[in-house]
Amino acid sequence: MLNIKKLKKSFGDLEVLKDISLLVEQGEVVTIIGPSGSGKSTFLRCMNLLERPTRGEIFYKGSNICDVTFRPEKYRKEVGMVFQRFNLFPMHTVLENVTYAPIHLKKVKKEAAKKEGLELLDKVGLKDKANVYPNTLSGGQQQRVAIARALAMNPEMLLFDEPTSALDPELVGEVLEVMKKLAKDGMTMVVVTHEMEFARDVSDRVIFMADGYIVEEGAPNEIFTNPKNQRTKDFLSRVL
């Protein structure tokens, strides 16, 4: 689905991603773990061109999205993103947040968008909050709305940028629950996370990043029970 080749990204003199290649298959759940500053989030943001890679290629459906002539808008409609800080639109109700992009970008009729929006809100357990404004919701609820908003575009793939890092601990579970459901339904997902349990139980593959490199990758069982690289061992011994 996504074929990333020799990706590099620098901010000025600071090289954040040094040489990253990764193949994401359709229906696969890939989690990216690693210490802060390892480049995980930058890597994820490159996947939807919120950051322009300095070098390297990312192939999606046969075209290189890093090409300067590539228009990111169409691609982004197919690859949704969920942010650490939710970023819901404060001037719109929960339902409007979910239906806004389909109505304006896909020219879906308002009634149809509303119907589908309510279904999605039902899926994330927030149908009863459809007509309130985001600032009245808890962090966990806001993040679930953000997931519904991304799903409303019917994406081929979803990117999650530390979706539970800004949440109070007791609210993390409800968001992970929704993500697990998505994974089960076969959604292709790339998840940057500090939730090791989620990485271990839900993902098909775990990527361990450090200092701008992919240091180790493999099935969650291997990585968590039998890490080969010393840096992975150190990291896991600290977080588990």
Add this chain to the structure above:
Amino acid sequence: MEVLNSLDFATAWAGLYPTLLEGFGVVIQATIMGFILALILGILVAIGRISKFKVLNGVLVFIIEIIRGTPLLVQLVYMYYVVPLLLTITASFFGFEQQIQIDALTAGIVGLGVNYGAYLSEVFRSAIISIDVGQTEAALALGFTGKQTLLRIIMPQAFKNAVPTLGNYLVMMVKDTSLLAYITVAELLLRTKAYTSQTFLTIESYTILAGAYLVISVPLSQLVRIIERKMKR
């Protein structure tokens, strides 16, 4: 005490009331049209200033500095007396031998609009900048273009945040319409002055004039404050 006893507010009021009422219309017209012009200019300049084009940004900063560095009264005089001459010269350059004139109220409205536009552009610019970058990212990630994101997601929020400040500028503009008297617009001050020079009811007339401005500006500021409070909720 002699002076106070001889004050004749009743006469002054009776004489001024009809003409001030007409002047009210002029003030309202100048304020509404001037402010709409200022809003349009302010938004356009703000967008120009946050755009990637460095040259455009530089030109706009230069113009804003000129406007903010010169008095409004001077700008109004310039707009009324100098700009028509410049236009006439420019027109003759292209072979049109014609005296171009701008009527006083139009010059006043444009002058107010341009001057306030310069200040409002800064209000809009900081309002736009203050919107969380996450909003832009969320919109882009959904597939909106940069332009759509600015117009659909960022501007409405920025505008909403700017409303209280805009309200204060509106009240200021109402009062600044008094400067239009200097370029012969028959607003409140000019009418009062004319009345005074005929009747010599100086104290009465100008006191009534000051009251007339208060009648407009006090309720308007109250309204702004109510809107401000409502929006904080």
